Amino acid sequence: MKEHVDNMQVNPRPLYRCIECNEESAELYRDYKHGVLKITICKSCQKPVDKYIEYDPVIILINAMLCKVQAYRHILFNTAINIHGKLCIFCLLCEAYTRWRQLPGSSNHTDPEDIIRYAKEWDFYKQFGIAALEQSAFLSGIFIVLFLVRGKTLKSPSEFAFLLKALLLSSYGKLLLIPAVIWEHDYTPLCLRLITLFVLTSNTQAIRVTLNVSRMLSLVAIACGVLLENALSSVHWTV
Secondary structure (H helix, E strand, O other): OHHHHHHOOEOOOOOEEOOOOOOEEOOOEEEOOOOOEEEOEOOOOOOEOOHHHHOOHHHHHHHHHOOOHHHHHHHHHOEOOOOHHHHHHHHHHHHHHHHHHOOOOOOOOOOHHHHHHHHOOHHHHHHHHHHHHHHHHHHHHHHHHHHHHOOOOOOOHHHHHHHHHHHHHOOHHHHHHHHHHHOOOOOHHHHHHHHHHHHHHHHHHHHHHHHOOOHHHHHHHHHHHHHHHHHHHOOOOOO
16 A cells, blocks of 8 residues: 555645545545555544545546546545646547548548548648637636636636646546547447547536536536537638
8 A cells, every 4th residue: 555655646735635525634644654554534524535545546547437526536636647738638639530530531541641641731730720619618618607606616716727627637538539430330420429428427527526516507517618619619610
């Protein structure tokens, strides 16, 4: 257990969160030296503050994919994961590639040189730009609703930034777009819809965990974000 904890990037903020009741805690564990560690017990719910600190990362990932609130609290509050920027860019590339593959004629090029030449054309970069704009519209819709309904919750730029980080991290499901498109079959459209549903569900959990709000408010915020994104996507881009 000690070796696992030592290898973790623990959040440098002074206060952590209990993954069960969301109460703040000054520490996740206590080191008695000589390899003896004791997980801190939450004073509010009398359960371990964060049982995931001794779990294998694969188990944590599986629980996150199951959209468990406890796993989300562990990842967002009790660890220092700073890959959200790179993850956002990679997800946008996945989205752009998916759209590029669905363009008329993009799958008719069988020669490798033609594929490379076609990938360098303007269409791919255009799709990347459109995906970035639609993602911005989606996030803007969420922030507008949350600011109007729970303005007191988002009272500082750091809290806006933290929610943005949570939303970007919870969009990791978009990475599944690539295999869904590469191994194309009759069920690919259904797979793409299921991936979208999974990403939206993850975003909903991220809002709930970050702001400690109701599921209904999270769903309303996501719905408004989707409406704004769809409104922008309905624009016929002629660039």
